[in-house]
Amino acid sequence: MRIKVLGCSGGVGPGLRTTSLLLDDEILIDAGTGVGDLTLAQQQRIRHVLLTHAHLDHVCGLAFMADNLFDLIEAPIGVHASRETLQTLRQHIFNWEIWPDFSRLPDEESPLLRWHELAMEEVIELGERRITPFRVLHTVPANGYVIDGRHGTFAFTGDTYADDVLWTFLNRLPRLDKLMIEIAFPDHEAALGHASKHFTPALLGGELRKLDHRPKLYLTHHKPGTEAQIERECRQALRGYDYVHLKRGDTISLS
Numbered sequence: 001m002r003i004k005v006l007g008c009s010g011g012v013g014p015g016l017r018t019t020s021l022l023l024d025d026e027i028l029i030d031a032g033t034g035v036g037d038l039t040l041a042q043q044q045r046i047r048h049v050l051l052t053h054a055h056l057d058h059v060c061g062l063a064f065m066a067d068n069l070f071d072l073i074e075a076p077i078g079v080h081a082s083r084e085t086l087q088t089l090r091q092h093i094f095n096w097e098i099w100p101d102f103s104r105l106p107d108e109e110s111p112l113l114r115w116h117e118l119a120m121e122e123v124i125e126l127g128e129r130r131i132t133p134f135r136v137l138h139t140v141p142a143n144g145y146v147i148d149g150r151h152g153t154f155a156f157t158g159d160t161y162a163d164d165v166l167w168t169f170l171n172r173l174p175r176l177d178k179l180m181i182e183i184a185f186p187d188h189e190a191a192l193g194h195a196s197k198h199f200t201p202a203l204l205g206g207e208l209r210k211l212d213h214r215p216k217l218y219l220t221h222h223k224p225g226t227e228a229q230i231e232r233e234c235r236q237a238l239r240g241y242d243y244v245h246l247k248r249g250d251t252i253s254l255s
């Protein structure tokens with residue numbers, strides 16, 4: 001299994017794309033602006049989309065991809081998300097006003113998108129892949145995903161904030177080899193981080209002491225323009241941890 005990072009920035013700009021991960025060419029985890037770099041043929045290969053939450057930087061690519069594929073695919077694309085996230089998408093985006101309801105097009109029998117509600121902490125199996133959603137704290141209902149690879153376990157938190165529920169869940173995993181987690185703001189914007197439920201370097205460094213595992217960290221979602229400062233602050237806050245600042249185009253191997 002292999003994850004390609006299509007986008008992992010907290011915003012857009014030259015070379016920057018918002019959150020979207022491509023797992024083995026046929027599963028998208030979040031559908032931010034990174035989806036726009038896939039060719040039409042690559043988009044046609046997507047069979048499932050797993051969403052962490054309904055914020056635009058994580059779902060806008062789904063709207064455009066659905067429109068692109070309208071008359072090109074034969075089987076529906078499964079869109080997997082929590083009940084709350086699906087409800088928001090259907091009510092506020094795929095509502096015939098902002099965008100067509102592609103779960104009823106071309107027809108209700110064989111639509112382009114098919115919604116699948118996730119139960120937290122219940123494994124879903126997509127081919128050989130075992131993926132488990134888990135609840136995280138953000139300003140809207142949000143979840144992350146654990147993916148079990150043949151030789152290790154990877155967890156992606158999505159957008160999240162300091163919350164013992166996260167660490168309790170991760171500590172219950174038998175192993176955790178790789179953890180993709182966000183830092184959106186530098187330390188001087190901790191108040192903004194608190195209001196918008198995003199991590200800062202010092203806060204994440206403190207919270208990680210609650211994690212019993214010692215995974216490699218993949219840091220994401222830095223707001224455009226703050227990257228260098230966040231990197232400087234992480235050298236102090238995450239001293240001793242094995243970590244990288246993830247970039248668009250990077251790959252994470254899970255096998």
Ligand SMILES: [Zn+2]
Nearest residue numbers: 053055138159
């Ligand atoms: Zn968000």
Ligand SMILES: [Zn+2]
Nearest residue numbers: 055057058159
């Ligand atoms: Zn986000």
